[in-house]
Amino acid sequence: MDTAILIEIVGYIGSALVVVAMLMTSVKKLRVVNCIGSAIFTIYALIIHSYPTAILNGTLVVINIYKLIELARKEKHFQLIKVKAGEGMVEYLLEHYSSDIRKYFPSLAVELSEDCDQAYIVTCDTVPAGLFLGNETDDGEVRILIDYATPAYRDTSVGKFLYSRLPEFGIHTLIFSSKSFGHEEYMKKMGFVKTDRGFVKGLLTSSQAE
Secondary structure, eight states, rough: OOOHHHHHHHHHHHHHHHHHTTTOOHHHHHHHHHHHHHHHHHHHHHTTHHHHHHHHHHHHHHHHHHHHHHHHHSSEEEEEEEEEETTTHHHHHHHTTHHHHHHHHSSSSSGGGGGGSSSEEEETTTTEEEEEEOOOOOEEEEEEEEEOOOGOSSSSHHHHHHHHHGGGGGGEEEEOSSSOOOOOOHHHHOOOOOEETTTEEEEHHHHOOO
16 A cells, blocks of 8 residues: 555544544543643654644643643542432433433333332532432342442442442342443443343442451
8 A cells, every 4th residue: 555545544533533523522532532642643743743633632632631741630529419219310311411311221111200209319529410219129138220330430430439329228139131332341340240131240338348
């Protein structure tokens, strides 16, 4: 392949990544993808001797790295709130994020909140970051209906906090058996084990964690 064509391809890849980053709702992912795209575009600009473009994109790389370090150092203050299924905030979150929730839980009716007996909201610095709905099928055992993190907090931090606090409410086992797209990898990452009952996770009490 001609060298000039390869150079143009590099430029297009960098541009595409910068555009894709702007479509992301997760601030962390946006920074990472934008940083990669800007770095590639900086290399492209240097190759074609477009130094103003190289300076601009090189500066964006530095800014993105700085912001990512800042995000990593910033302490998140999570809080777990036990709520009643069907009350205002639960209904608001289900309605506001209904299309996004259906992407991960397509077989589930979003209008189910009144049918569950376990409902929790995770907040981060007072902002709603996660919603957990389930049914207690046995003493301390809960079958998950929705375990959802809002786009801005879509990493493992919400889940880790939630699972560390649920034992305080008498919950020691979580089971997820609904059909879900793109959720299985997350569950494996969070320590769920696939069994004939679905994905199962045992939760550690504070004394066991110590």
